[in-house]
Amino acid sequence: MKFVKDILDKQRPMFQKGGRFEKFYYLFEAGETFMFTPDHTTDSKGAQIRDAVDLKRLMMTVVIAMIPCLIYGMWNVGHQHFIATGEVASLGQKLWVGVYVVLPMLLVSYGAGGLVEVIFGIIRKHPINEGFLVTGMLIPLVLPPTTPLWQIALGTIFAVVIAKEAFGGTGMNVLNIAMTARAFLYFAYPAQMSGENVWTYLGDATPVEGYSGATSLAVAYNASVEGTHTVVAAMGDSWYANLYDFKNLFLGAIPGSVGETSVLMALIGAAILIVTEVGSWKIIFSVFGGALFMGYLFNLFGLNAFMEMPPHYHLVIGGLAFGAVFMATDPVTAAHTERGKWIYGFLIGVLTVLIRVVNPAYPEGIMLAVLLMNVFAPLIDFYVVQANKKRRLKRATI
Template sequence: MFQKQQIMRKVLYSLIPIFLYSIYLYGWRVIAVTAVVFGVGILSEFIMEKARNKKVSEAVLVTSALLAMSFPPAVPLWVAAVASVFSVVMGKGVYGGFGRNVFNPAITGRIFTYISFPLLMQTTWMIPGVFGTLGINGQTQGSALIEAVFMILIVAAAYLIITRNYEKKGLVKITIFGSIAVTIALYVITSYAGVLQPEVDAVSTVTPLEIYRGLDSENLPESAEYINDNTLGNLFFGRRVGSIGESAIFLIIIAAIYLMWTKTANWRMILMTLLSAAVLTTIFYYAGFIADLSGGALMNPAGKTLLEQIVDITKFLFSGSLFYVAVFMSTDPVSGPNKPLAQFLYGIIIGSVTIVIRVFSGFPEGTSFGILMGNTFANLLDEISPKPKKKAKKSTAKKQTASNKPASEGAKA
């Protein structure tokens, strides 16, 4: 069924530790979101590629994994399903399938849902740790266990029916529309009955980037009061509110080393995304723009030692999904440029746009917009960048040297 792609498998291998760690942070919801996104994504790819008499590419597995781990852990599963369809169909399928998409499919799906359902994407946070049992945002809608069970069953049934009976077009259409109708009925009936309410303690949780804007989590249990601290250690080890896969910075760095060592990811894009973000953050920090987000109460360099200022800048970089996007999404070989100079410029665009939006826009995070902006200019960057100089082959150089020698010297050689 799948078209084998070794590079895509290496990306999946690098994501496994992050996925397992996220289960410890957020519990069964990680498995539920991942199952729905993978099932719907693969099924959408199957339908699109089958119409072209092609196999499903393993790239859809990477798209599904990256998309699933970019969601808040308590996001309603129907939102995750919509994003998965949009990622595969509109982000890749309409352009002709794998290798022809202009924009990163995972980011395309995430930003579509981020703009279309902003409340559901910004209020479905959880307190990380102890398998997601510490608390859930009081504004969260849905995300109960019964929802996960029914959604997974619906997706699994649709997947089996369509993949085994694709030639029966009528049955396929009935299955697609029937699945949508059953899902809508599920949410209407269970919401009316009040059984979709979260079964864990409700608190008010905010992300580290929202804390820099002067907000705090409220009604936290004593064991989770660290959430409001934004300490360097908490941010580095994922002890903070955030999306499923973005918070474990230490595991993302390990994944980056593995991907670069195996030549799966391009180091230029990773380096320049992070470096440009660091440079711009430093400029905005000393200019006072980041401190202005909280009215001067936070991230203020005045009266601090150089080491404390460096820690402030590092914490701002560790917040949000900057490292996750730099390692796994800026390095997408399809939607990114190919020439070395273009790759440097591409990373600068992503990192710079991310920080500008963080500091000056109404959105607390700007990584998705940074990737889309970089994708938009990727081809242009390749066009205006000079071709890399080809290195002369050593064997050819040796032959030319030998041919220029006198016959006697050549014989001695």
């Protein structure tokens, strides 16, 4: 790899102070440090050795944890396409449709967001942070496969500029960036982000007789409005055999956003995050706990079919699992204290189910629940920190 290093070293003077591309130094630096870890050594006083971890590696771990969801999501986009059009297709064909649809989404998201990062890095003269490695992948995974590419670009740019850079960049943002992108698109372009016709990529093909593009959440919600069947019965009565039975909901071969349908894949991601200690297991567990708790509570009231739905169904419909694993655990926007993480996660679970069941306008709760709790996380932390201060003060006055 010496020759690559030599090439880079040769270019370096152009980017350094006084060079022709001085302005783009941080772009050069980002490229260089991507290939070679820098030769920085520790300061003369203090810790003389440092842990082998760095932010790049941490972010890369999250990206790896998302790959099962991405690949399964690609297959599922193809799978949904072919069952909607009534064609029999092989695994390869399904994957191909998935790649054809999802890859451009991914490229647009990384391209648009990366561009904003670079521009801000150059203007503000700071190194380009790695956080976008994760955000850039999250955004396409939480969008319907039919989202127009220009909307993805717009949503990404909006989220990175308004939710992150306006607050001071990586590490300073209050709101989860991917969720902000999705919320922006949802409220700005509801026609492309909700309803029954966006969750399955049809292309130019016409769907088969009896086809319905409704998601599991919509089925549950409609059952509660009609009030004739239980939710489980309504799910069992789907247009395609066994589409919404519990096993299939868990595996995720159902219509929905690209990467969020499969609970199994989200759990594999969760396992990676927990084993590597990159994501907080406290948050992941407490989100699920909160959702189950709220589900049981609704069971007790049982005013409509959705309230009567068995609580464990809440864990497999919609994007709760994906959100719990990849959105709620974002360390910057989650609670920063360990005790706060329990409360933060639990309330996300509670709010998600509450929004799903009670709010007729918006069937999926996890997005708003995460954003809402992002806003409240500093408050939770405030009280946990306050308790720490009080213990210290109490000790002094005894």
